[in-house]
Structure formats: C-alpha cells, structure tokens
Amino acid sequence: MKLITFKIVSIFIICIISYVLVEYNFNYASFSLLLINCILLIYIAYLLTRNWFSISVIFAIFFLFYGLSGPFAVLFIPGRLPSPFHPPYQVGAWLQAVNLALAGCALGFFLVSMETKNILWHIPLKSNNKISSNSFLIASQFLITIASIISWVNIIRIGGIKYPTRSLLLKEIGELFLTPPDAHWAYAGMGALGLWWAKTTKNHNTKKQLIISLILFLPYIMYNILIGERGSLFSAILVFFVGYSLIKPFQVLSIRVIIIAIIVYIINAFIMAHRTYIFRYLSNEGSFMIDINAFYLRLNPGFIEFGNPFGTFSMYINNWDLPPLYGQTYLTDLLTLIPRWLYPGEKPKTISSLFHEQIYGSEFRRGYFTLGAGVGSSAIAVAHANFREPGIFLVYFLISSLIVALERKVRVYPNLFWLLFYVTIAPAAVVWNRVSHIYYYLFYGIIAIFVFEFIITIYPKGDIKLK
Helix, strand or coil: CHHHHHHHHHHHHHHHHHHHHHHCCCHHHHHHHHHHHHHHHHHHHHHHHCCCCCHHHHHHHHHHHHHHHHHHHHHHCCCCCCCCCCCCCCHHHHHHHHHHHHHHHHHHHHHHHCCCCCCCCCCCCCCCHHHHEHHHHHHHHHHHHHHHHHHHHHHHHCCCCCCCCHHHHHHHHHCCCCCCCCHHHHHHHHHHHHHHHHHECCCHHHHHHHHHHHHHHHHHHHHHHHHCCHHHHHHHHHHHHHHHHHHCCCCCCCHHHHHHHHHHHHHHHHHHHHHHHHHHHHCCCCCCCCCHHHHHHHCCHHHCHHHHHHHHHHHHHHHCCCCCCCCHHHHHHHHHHCCCCCCCCCCCCCHHHHHHHHCCCHHHHHHHHHHCCCCCCCHHHHHHHHHHHHHHHHHHHHHHHHHHHHHHHHHHCCCHHHHHHHHHHCCHHHHCCCCCCCHHHHHHHHHHHHHHHHHHHHCCCCECCEC
16 A cells, blocks of 8 residues: 555656646656656556456556557657647647646545555455356357347348448448447446356366357457447457456466557557448449558557547647536436437537537538547546536546446455446446546446346356366
8 A cells, every 4th residue: 555655646746747847848758757657557556456457457558548649649750630630739738638637547546545455356256156157158148149139230220331431331320210239238248258257167168158159259340340340349358358357367467468469459550541441342332452551650549549539639729619518518418328319309419519519620520410420529628628627637536536446346345236337337447538428338238237137037047167
C-alpha cells in the first residue's frame, strides 16, 4: 500500500508540472511527462489487482492509447489527422485536459484501494463450482452461437454485404425492425468460456469442447472482419482472457503476449487500410489491390481510432459555442437504449448529434445524418461540454472509483452474477476512454447474463472434474 501511495502522489506532482509546462508552450516536455504518468497509472492498476488482464489495467492501457496517440501524431509525425479533423489542433488544451483526467483516475484508484488491503488477488479455485459444470459450458456456447446467428441474419435481412461503405452498411442494420445487438451476447459467452477454461481440467474432452466453442465463434469472427468492425471482435476475444485471468491471473507480462499484440495490430492496420477495396470486391464493383501507403498510414495510432478523441476535442474547442450543459447529455444518452421505431415522437439529440451539428463542416455533418458516417465522441470533450475543466477531473474520478469498486466486489463476493458481470462489462473499460457513457454495455450485458443463468437452471449440471 505504501508503494501505491508513493506512486499516486508522484502522479499528482507530475500532473501539476505537466499542466504548468503547457502554459509556457513546452508541449513536448508536457507530453513526455504525461507518457511517464500514464505508464505509472498502468503499473498502479496492476499492483491493485496483480493481473495484467484486469479491467483496471485494461482501462489504464487504453487511457494511454486514446489520450496520447493524437498529440503524438501531431507533435512527432509530420502531417495531419484524418478528415474531418483539421488545424488548428489544440494540443496544449488537450494535454492539460488529459492531465486533469489522469489526476482524477489516480485519486479514484487511491481512495478505493485504501479498502482493498485484504483482497484475494484471484478468485478461489474451490468457489463457484457452477463454472465447472456442463450447463455452464452449454450456456456459454449458446450465447456465442446466438451472437453468430444474429450477425449473419442481419446481413441477410439487408440483402448482403453489397454496400460501398461500412458506415452505410451499419446504418442499414441499425434501422432494421427488432434487431438485438450481437456483440453483448458474444462478450458474455466468450467471457464465460474463459472462466470455464480456467476452472476445468485440461484433458481430451475439455480441449474438444473448447475447439467446438471456437468453431461456433468463427462466423462471428468472419462477420466482423468483412464489415471492418474490429472493435467488437477485439472485445469478444479480450473478454475470454479477462475471464480466464479471474481464476488464473496473468501476473507476468510475457514477451510472447507483447509480440502477439504487435502482430494483431499490424494485421488490423492492413485490414483497415484495404477495407474499401474489400467492399468493392465483394460487391463486384472493383478489384482488390494492395495499397502500401494507406497501410503505412494506418500503422500510425493517431490516424486510426485512437486519435479520434483528440481530434474531436480540437474541433470542439475551435467551434463549440454552447454554455455548460450541466450533465444533461448523460441523461439524454440514456434514451439511446430505446429503439428508434419504438420511441414516441422524435428523440432528443444525443451528444454525438450535437457535436456533429456544432463542430464539423456542413459536408461531413450531412454525411453523418444521411449515411451514418461519424467519428464517435470524446469522453473528455463531453465532460468539458457539461462541466468545463472541473468536470474532466470529476468524471474520470468517478469512472476509476467505479472500476476499482467492481474489482473489489468481484473478489470479495465472487458469486456467479458478479463474475459474469465483470467479464461482460470488460469491453467498456476500453470504450470508456472514447465515449461518454456505457449504457449499452450495462443494459444488454445484464440481459445476456440473465439468459445465461436461466440456461444453467434448466440444463442438467453434470460436473467436469476440477484440477
């Protein structure tokens, strides 16, 4: 605890220095200190959980990616961010905002961690014997199968992958009548599969069942690759390791894991650089070709999704002219849970709609509302729009407090619901650094958990041998 306290105090001191450096236009020095601070935050998250695949660590890692990729691209790599972002880039204001968010995270980790001194770092192997049952495996396979079926049924309902852009395809799917999200079924199923695999004896029978489960997952993999939805696919794979690590924590970050992560990043960059050619080829409107320049560009983290929060914040600072919203957007975004065809009348505008109306050019704004093409949001920009600078600190303090409280809950009271909730909500630790809310993850994740528990209650529970 003394080590954690020392590192958190160090983070606060470095945040203050980094914040002040921006005032004197020392952006490069401020960025360097912020990078050190983000690495410290990741290590603190690891010390709190002793697991490199805990939600706390995942949140801290992607805080670094989403917070520093954009300014890195502007400060150290000549060029510009992708459209619709354009100069002037508000690097200084962004670095100060990230410092405020980081200080909020550190305080949240510290206050909640003061109560976690006696926490077991992993779930006891003898607890939750339901995990080792046949019904648990069947339930996870059922959810994985449902996710695969829903994804391809949606493609069939819109007439196949014939759309020239991913945005238009997703817009058509989003407007279908009665379209349950597929991703959250996959998250719950794959997370539960990770729990099961960590809890069972590794023999011929269990290995066969794991292979069958992964075969059931293949259609979902192919669907997401074809439409370029890398986030959902990455999250579904990630939750498997999160579930596994709850029983058997990854206490050592091996070189093999780092190499695999680099390879996956390169493959993702290649797919993203060529997805337009893939769509044209599949729709018989063109041929496939290798675009080396686009591939190199996609290797730059600031040019892909990780740079979007910074780009959105820059556009927001340059063009936003509304007074503080005082939390209005966080309430309004709850209405996104209600399907458009079910909502009586016209929905209030979400923060994403307000951003596209206020801060982007007319051409891109028109594309967002007609084709569904957008750049997402920025949690920091939304916090600033609601409460200005204090809001950034407050929002990230609340986020980090909730994350560490969940870590404590799942380890002190490892009942089946909290274990499943932990793995199902794990992808939110990634996107919480980009979007301003995780209502979808909470709502549909809990529905998937209830379905999972219902299957367990009606299916015979024949146990598989524990280690």
